[in-house]
Amino acid sequence: xxxxxxxxxxxxxxxxxxxxxxxxxxxxxxxxxxxxxxxxxxxxxxxxxxxxxxxxxxxxxxxxxxxxxxxxxxxxxxxxxxxxxxxxxxxxxxxxxxxxxxxxxxxxxxxxxxxxxxxxxxxxxxxxxxxxxxxxxxxxxxxxxxxxxxxxxxxxxxxxxxxxxxxxxxxxxxxx
Amino acid sequence: xxxxxxxxxxxxxxxxxxxxxxxxxxxxxxxxxxxxxxxxxxxxxxxxxxxxxxxxxxxxxxxxxxxxxxx
Numbered sequence: 001x002x003x004x005x006x007x008x009x010x011x012x013x014x015x016x017x018x019x020x021x022x023x024x025x026x027x028x029x030x031x032x033x034x035x036x037x038x039x040x041x042x043x044x045x046x047x048x049x050x051x052x053x054x055x056x057x058x059x060x061x062x063x064x065x066x067x068x069x070x071x072x073x074x075x076x077x078x079x080x081x082x083x084x085x086x087x088x089x090x091x092x093x094x095x096x097x098x099x100x101x102x103x104x105x106x107x108x109x110x111x112x113x114x115x116x117x118x119x120x121x122x123x124x125x126x127x128x129x130x131x132x133x134x135x136x137x138x139x140x141x142x143x144x145x146x147x148x149x150x151x152x153x154x155x156x157x158x159x160x161x162x163x164x165x166x167x168x169x170x171x172x173x174x175x176x
Numbered sequence: 177x178x179x180x181x182x183x184x185x186x187x188x189x190x191x192x193x194x195x196x197x198x199x200x201x202x203x204x205x206x207x208x209x210x211x212x213x214x215x216x217x218x219x220x221x222x223x224x225x226x227x228x229x230x231x232x233x234x235x236x237x238x239x240x241x242x243x244x245x246x247x
Contacts, residue, residue, distance in 0.1 A: 017217040024210060032198040032206075041195065045202045049209030056213050119188055138186055139193035169189070 005069035009062045020059060024052050027070050030140070034077050037139055039084060047084055051077045071142060071149035078132075078150060119172050126165055133161035134169070 003011070005023050012020035031051055035044035055076045062072060123131055129151075136147040144162065148155040 015221060017214045017221075021207065021210060021214060024207060028203050028206065029197060032202070033195050036195040036198075037193045044198070048198075048202065048206035052206055052210040053213055056210055115188065116192070119192065123192075134189075135193065138189045 004067035006062070006064035006067050009059050009069065010064045012056075012059060017056075020056055023069055024055075027073050030070060031073050031077050034074055034140060035081065037135075039081055043084060047077075047080050051080050054080060066149075068146075071146040074136070074140060074142075074150040075152065115172070119169070122169055122172050126168060130161045130165040130168075133158050134165040137162060 005026065008019045008023050012018070012023075028048070032044050032048050035047050035051070039047070051073065055073055058076065062069065066072065123134075126134070132151060133144075133147055136142045136150055137144070140147075142150065144158045145155050148158045151158065
């Protein structure tokens, strides 16, 4: 059986830094998708290497008891995105770094059906904290416990945010 | 946990998150950036005079090796 991520990261800290590359291989497609969903494919291409460098530098803080590193890597990717957004000018002058998600690009990935646009508008209107929690579960298929690792908040907080987000979107999601 | 969303019909929400898989060259380029950091750390932790080990490095890594203080 393959060593879990926690073991590999621990090994990478004990004289075998190259063991970290195997962790990266396991999660690179998922982390790229995480970036691409939120910032577009080109930005994901550009930022993926930065995620690995930051993760490698920060691996001393990884809890080796966590067998799977993906939520931790998503958390680092999220920080890289924040830095990416904060470095970009905000043409509207109203959106902070955390709300600068490229929703127009999301719409462009799909057809222009009214329901899609309505849903995107509703997602945009959600508080960022609630939207982040919802999309980690819906897009990245994380559990609330895993989403809590990404967001750096207690699991109960994630559950509350999910509840509020789902309540706000339920009428749209149930629409046919 | 996913039932929390799926029970309310999350097909459209998931469709919003659908993206193309990355090109292999993109993944490889990102790993190359990581390998540079890995190589630098391996060199920094090796005793002076010990043979180099690890992944066969390309010219870029060789450049790092030569520049590494104490290598």
